[in-house]
Structures are given as C-alpha cells and as structure tokens.
Amino acid sequence: xxxxxxxxxxxxxxxxxxxxxxxxxxxxxxxxxxxxxxxxxxxxxxxxxxxxxxxxxxxxxxxxxxxxxxxxxxxxxxxxxxxxxxxxxxxxxxxxxxxxxxxxxxxxxxxxxxxxxxxxxxxxxxxxxxxxxxxxxxxxxxxxxxxxxxxxxxxxxxxxxxxxxxxxxxxxxxxxxxxxxxxxxxxxxxxxxxxxxxxxxxxxxxxxxxxxxxxxxxxxxxxxxxxxxxxxxxxxxxxxxxxxxxxxxxxxxxxxxxxxxxxxxxxxxxxxxxxxxxxxxx
Amino acid sequence: xxxxxxxxxxxxxxxxxxxxxxxxxxxxxxxxxxxxxxxxxxxxxxxxxxxxxxxxxxxxxxxxxxxxxxxxxxxxxxxxxxxxxxxxxxxxxxxxxxxxxxxxxxxxxxxxxxxxxxxxxxxxxxxxxxxxxxxxxxxxxxxxxxxxxxxxxxxxxxxxxxxxxxxxxxxxxxxxxxxxxxxxxxxxxxxxxxxxxxxxxxxxxxxxxxxxxxxxxxxxxxxxxxxxxxxxxxxxxxxxxxxxxxxxxxxxxx
Numbered sequence: 012x013x014x015x016x017x018x019x020x021x022x023x024x025x026x027x028x029x030x031x032x033x034x035x036x037x038x039x040x041x042x043x044x045x046x047x048x049x050x051x052x053x054x055x056x057x058x059x060x061x062x063x064x065x066x067x068x069x070x071x072x073x074x075x076x077x078x079x080x081x082x083x084x085x086x087x088x089x090x091x092x093x094x095x096x097x098x099x100x101x102x103x104x105x106x107x108x109x110x111x112x113x114x115x116x117x118x119x120x121x122x123x124x125x126x127x128x129x130x131x132x133x134x135x136x137x138x139x140x141x142x143x144x145x146x147x148x149x150x151x152x153x154x155x156x157x158x159x160x161x162x163x164x165x166x167x168x169x170x171x172x173x174x175x176x177x178x179x180x181x182x183x184x185x186x187x188x189x190x191x192x193x194x195x196x197x198x199x200x201x202x203x204x205x206x207x208x209x210x211x212x213x214x215x216x217x218x219x220x221x222x223x224x225x226x227x228x229x230x231x232x233x234x235x236x237x238x239x240x241x242x243x244x245x246x247x248x249x250x251x252x253x254x255x256x257x258x259x260x261x262x263x264x265x266x267x268x269x270x271x272x273x274x275x276x277x278x279x280x281x282x283x284x285x286x287x288x289x290x291x292x293x
Numbered sequence: 294x295x296x297x298x299x300x301x302x303x304x305x306x307x308x309x310x311x312x313x314x315x316x317x318x319x320x321x322x323x324x325x326x327x328x329x330x331x332x333x334x335x336x337x338x339x340x341x342x343x344x345x346x347x348x349x350x351x352x353x354x355x356x357x358x359x360x361x362x363x364x365x366x367x368x369x370x371x372x373x374x375x376x377x378x379x380x381x382x383x384x385x386x387x388x389x390x391x392x393x394x395x396x397x398x399x400x401x402x403x404x405x406x407x408x409x410x411x412x413x414x415x416x417x418x419x420x421x422x423x424x425x426x427x428x429x430x431x432x433x434x435x436x437x438x439x440x441x442x443x444x445x446x447x448x449x450x451x452x453x454x455x456x457x458x459x460x461x462x463x464x465x466x467x468x469x470x471x472x473x474x475x476x477x478x479x480x481x482x483x484x485x486x487x488x489x490x491x492x493x494x495x496x497x498x499x500x501x502x503x504x505x506x507x508x509x510x511x512x513x514x515x516x517x518x519x520x521x522x523x524x525x526x527x528x529x530x531x532x533x534x535x536x537x538x539x540x541x542x543x544x545x546x547x
Contacts, residue, residue, distance in 0.1 A: 058469065185542055207328060214326045216477045216497050219363035221545040239538035248542035263498065267328050273392045 026091045038086045046075050064133035065183055072134050072150050073127055079152065102230075115170060119153045122169035126150055130174065132179040137187060137250045139169060140177045146250065160254060180253075186219040186246045189253055191260050193241040194233050196274040201228065201239050204273045211264045212245045215258035219248040238276035300343060307345045314349045317329055321358030321486050327495050334362065340370050355486035357535070360546050388425040389437060390444050399455045429460050434532045442528035463533040467514060475507035479516065479526070479534060480543035487523040502539025 053071035057064045087093075093101070110117065126151060132138050136147050138157065145159035155172070157165045181187035195204045205226050212224045224245035231240045247256040268275065316320040317337075324334040341350040352520070354362070356377075394401065403421035429447075433439035450456075468476070474497075482488050483497045488496065494504045506522055511517035516530045526534055540543045 060540075210328045210331065214328060214330065214496070215479070216499075219542050219545065220361065223364075228513075259498070263328065 026093050026097070029247050035086060035090045038090060039111065042078065042082045042086065046078050049074060049078070062185070065133060065185070069135040069183075071108060076127065100258065104157070105260070115168065116153060118170040118173075119168045122173050123150060123152055123155075126155065126169055126172055130183070131177055133183045136182065137180040137191070137253065138177055139180070140171075141175065143167070169249055180252050185220065186247050187250045187253060188222070188244060188246050190258055191257055192247075192274050193264060193268075194231070195237045195241065195268070196276050197230075197237050197239060198270075199239065199274040201241075203271065204239075204268065205241060205271065207267050207271060210243050211260060211267055212243055215245075215256060215259050215263070217247050217252050217259055219246040222246045235275045236276055259284040297478060300340070303340075303348065304345065307347050308441055310347045312347050312349070314351055316488075317350065317352040319355075319486070320352035321362075323353045324358075324362065325492060325496060326361065326481070326484060329364055330496075331365070335410055342371060356546075357483050359545055360544075361484050364545075381429055381430075381437055381440075382435065383430040386430050386433065386435065386437065386440045390426075390429075390440065394455075397455075398448070399453060402454050402456050425457060425459070432460050432463070432532065436528075436531070439528045439531050439546060446529060448513075463530050465533050465537045468534070468537050471510070472503075472507075474503045475510060476538065476541070476543055478504055478507035479511060482517065482524055482537050483526055483535060487520075487525045489523050493524070 030185065050071060053067055057067050060067065100235060111149075131149055134147050134150055137145065138147060138273050140157070143157055143159060145157040145163075147155060148164070149156045150159050150169075154166045154168050155166065159165060191206075193208060195201060205228065208225070208226055212218055212226075213220060218224060224243070227242040229240050229242070230237055232238070233240075243260060245256075245260075249251050267273075320337065323337045324331050341352070350374075395481075401422075403425060405417060427438055429443055433443055445459045446461045448455050449458065477497050477499065478493055481493055485492070485496070490505060490508060493508065494501050496503060509515060511524070512519065515527055516534055517524045518527045519525075535544065539546070
C-alpha cells in the first residue's frame with residue numbers, strides 16, 4: 012500500500028494538467044455558447060411556427076438540460092481521461108458528498124427531470140403556485156422561473172413542486188379559460204342580462220370559440236343583499252391576452268348593461284339614519 | 294312575393310303557391326359580430342324555420358362566417374341539409390383554366406417555369422405545365438377564385454403568346470411586422486367576408502385610427518381590396534392570411 016500511494020497520487024495529479032484544465036474550461040465555454048445559440052435558433056423557429064411555440068420551447072428546454080449534463084460529463088471524461096479507479100472513487104465520494112451537502116439541490120434537479128416528463132405544466136403555461144400567478148418562462152436544472160403579470164421574475168426551486176399544489180390554466184395549449192363574474196340586481200331582467208353578456212363574450216375580439224363559452228348563474232349575497240351572479244366562462248385565444256380579454260368583457264358588458272337598463276345591485280347605505288342620499292350603485 | 298313584408302302573407306299564400314325555392318346568396322351578411330348584431334340572422338332563422346309546404350330555402354355562407362355562427366349558435370342547429378363546397382382537385386383547376394384559355398387563341402409558353410425547374414425547353418414543356426398547375430393548386434388550396442387570380446397574376450402577353458411565370462408568391466412573413474390590432478381587423482374581415490370601415494370599428498371595438506391604419510396597410514400590401522365601399526381579403530392572399538390567423542387562434546374551424 013505504501014509503495015502504491017505515491018503512484019496513485021501522481022496518477023491522480025496527472026489528470027489535472029494545466030493544459031487539460033485550460034482545454035476543459037475552453038470546451039465548457041463552447042458548450043455554454045452552443046446552448047445559447049440553440050436558444051437563439053429556437054427563438055427564430057418559434058417566429059416561423061408560432062402555433063408550435065410552446066412545444067418548441069419545451070423541446071429547447073429539454074435539449075439544453077441534457078446538453079449541459081451530458082456535454083459536461085463527456086467533456087470532463089474526454090479531456091481529463093481519468094482512470095477508472097479514480098472515477099469509481101470520485102463518483103462514490105461525490106455521491107455521498109452531494110447527497111449530504113446538496114440534498115435540496117439534488118432534490119430540485121430530480122424534481123426538474125420529473126417536471127419535464129410528468130409535465131404538470133410546460134414552458135409557456137400560465138400557472139398559479141401559492142401566491143404567485145404568471146407564465147412559466149423556463150424549467151431549469153435547479154429551479155423553474157415564472158414571469159408574473161406585473162413583469163416580475165419569480166424563481167421557484169423544483170423540489171417544491173413535489174409537495175406543493177400547482178395549477179396550470181392552459182396545460183400546453185395557447186388558449187385558456189377565464190372566469191369573469193358580474194352581478195345584477197335580483198329584480199333585473201336576468202334573461203336579457205344573460206343574453207347580452209353572452210353576446211358580449213362571443214363578439215369580443217379576444218375570444219376563442221372553438222371551445223364553448225358559457226354563462227353560469229347563481230344567487231349570492233353582495234354588500235348585504237342578494238344579487239344574481241353571472242359567471243362568464245370563456246376561452247381567450249392566447250394566454251398572453253388573458254387580462255386584455257377580462258378587461259374587454261368588463262368594459263363592454265358594463266357599457267351594455269347600462270345601455271339596456273339592466274339593474275345592478277345597490278349598496279346599502281353605511282348609516283341610514285345619517286345618510287340622506289339614495290343608495291349608491293356598485 | 295315580398296318576403297320582407299310579413300310572415301302572415303308568406304304563411305297564407307303557401308297553399309296556393311307553386312313549389313318555390315328561394316336562394317339567398319351571401320347569407321353571412323345577415324350578421325355583424327357585435328352586441329345586437331345578430332338580430333338580422335335571428336330573423337332570417339325565424340323566417341326559414343316557419344312550417345311551409347311549398348316554400349323552400351337555400352342559403353350560401355362564407356365558410357369562416359359559417360364556422361363562427363356555428364360556434365355562437367351551436368353546431369348546425371337550424372338547417373336540415375348542409376352541403377360544404379369542397380376544394381377542387383388539381384385536375385379540375387387545370388381543366389377549368391385551360392378550357393377558358395383555349396377560347397382566347399393565345400399560345401401559352403411556360404419558359405419561365407421551365408427555367409425555374411432548370412430544364413430544357415423542348416423536354417420539359419408538359420412537365421412545366423403540370424408543375425405549374427400543381428403549384429397553383431397548392432397555393433390556391435383548390436379554391437377556383439384564388440386559382441384564377443393567381444393564374445392571371447402570373448401571365449405576361451408578348452404578341453400572340455402568353456408567357457406563364459410562377460404563381461405570385463405570398464409569404465406569411467409579410468404579417469410578422471404587423472401590430473396585433475391589425476390582425477384583429479383582418480380576422481374580423483375574414484370572419485364577415487366583407488366589412489366597411491365603420492363596421493370594422495364596431496366589430497373590433499378598436500379606436501378608429503387603429504382600424505383605418507390597419508386597412509390602409511392591408512391595401513398597400515394587397516392583403517385587402519375595396520369593392521363597393523367594403524373591404525375583402527384579396528384572392529391572392531386569402532389562403533396565406535387565413536392560415537396565418539388560424540395558427541394564432543384568431544379564426545378557427547370546427
């Protein structure tokens with residue numbers, strides 16, 4: 012053993028030659044550039060095939076993922092050419108070290124792979140995760156990034172998707188269902204209100220009618236009084252236009268209800284004994 | 294009979310009437326996709342669904358309007374028989390165009406197509422003609438109106454000869470620099486088959502300036518043409534624009 016130790020040590024040190032390390036650094040740099048190029052090409056292809064945008068993004072993410080892992084390991088092996096014994100020893104030690112010190116990170120990486128193949132959501136989906144609501148812009152090795160509607164980037168460690176609830180509004184499709192509630196007074200002409208609301212939905216420039224638009228009606232208490240709630244359930248043609256669609260419906264339906272005299276619920280006065288004014292409308 | 298006067302006259306006169314078929318062309322003009330814009334279409338449905346023994350109705354719709362109305366009112370709930378006009382085959386398109394052309398006495402020369410196919414004139418004349426009509430058929434998607442437009446746009450007269458070039462290329466990249474609002478305007482025109490500027494403003498609920506600009510750009514780039522004060526998608530661009538808008542969910546089939 013004693014006679015072998017210096018030999019093993021020199022063998023171990025021999026793989027970390029300065030030239031090899033320079034080559035490895037250079038090759039890893041090239042790998043990063045190659046992935047960046049891939050992302051640029053992906054952007055161009057998305058422009059040419061917009062209907063496949065989400066699938067192309069998903070494919071690019073998977074490819075980048077494997078290029079980094081596979082390419083990195085290959086370059087390490089090809090340039091440094093470590094002996095088998097060293098690989099086994101380093102591999103074993105690394106597994107233990109990573110397992111203990113980077114437990115969460117490894118958990119997130121594994122979760123990232125699971126997310127890619129289990130696909131609870133995809134790149135481009137509009138999801139709700141805890142208090143965060145926005146579009147998935149990337150699924151990375153360690154974490155997933157979302158862009159919220161106020162244009163903030165939120166990074167969520169992948170491991171959290173194992174335990175926490177995440178809901179996807181469009182599940183890979185371009186279109187997405189939205190719900191918009193409206194309230195009318197109990198004594199309003201609710202059939203007319205429903206018909207007008209439906210016409211407002213199907214004539215919106217943002218609506219996607221390949222999937223059905225519906226109006227669900229129920230009674231609810233609003234400001235201490237019963238009112239009829241009309242919940243519009245309709246699909247927007249592109250998830251990116253979700254809020255524009257919602258705004259369009261609110262503006263046009265409010266305008267139409269006013270034009271056709273559809274009564275809205277009225278607020279109870281804050282203090283009727285002190286208030287001399289008539290009830291205000293909501 | 295004046296079918297616009299009242300239903301009573303229609304019903305009372307039915308027994309004494311000979312069997313009559315009323316053909317209503319461009320029935321997509323009965324609606325405007327705006328709140329309150331379906332009243333005309335509803336009246337039309339009411340009229341055609343009155344129980345009559347001797348009166349029959351046949352209405353022709355633009356396919357995109359039909360698909361839209363299907364989505365709004367439910368799939369084909371009001372008509373007993375639906376006859377979709379299928380696309381013409383390559384051979385039918387070729388026969389239609391060549392049979393019309395033969396009456397003109399002009400000689401056709403496919404030199405430019407032969408040149409594009411990198412062949413020699415004598416060997417490739419028939420091949421060039423077939424290649425040309427295959428391209429024309431693909432580009433027109435079997436729509437005879439588009440095919441005739443593309444055919445005419447690819448001809449040049451030199452003496453008694455008509456030189457045939459490749460059909461005019463319509464590249465969807467021409468839409469890539471357009472604002473989203475312009476696409477909403479074009480989608481509205483496709484959905485209605487024809488719209489006036491005022492109707493386009495009403496239907497899209499966009500500011501007047503935005504709509505006018507979209508129409509102006511569409512006219513400049515030949516996506517649209519104006520006829521009788523109304524704008525339509527030009528035959529040459531029809532398939533390209535429909536395909537572009539369909540891929541982005543602006544218009545849709547069933």
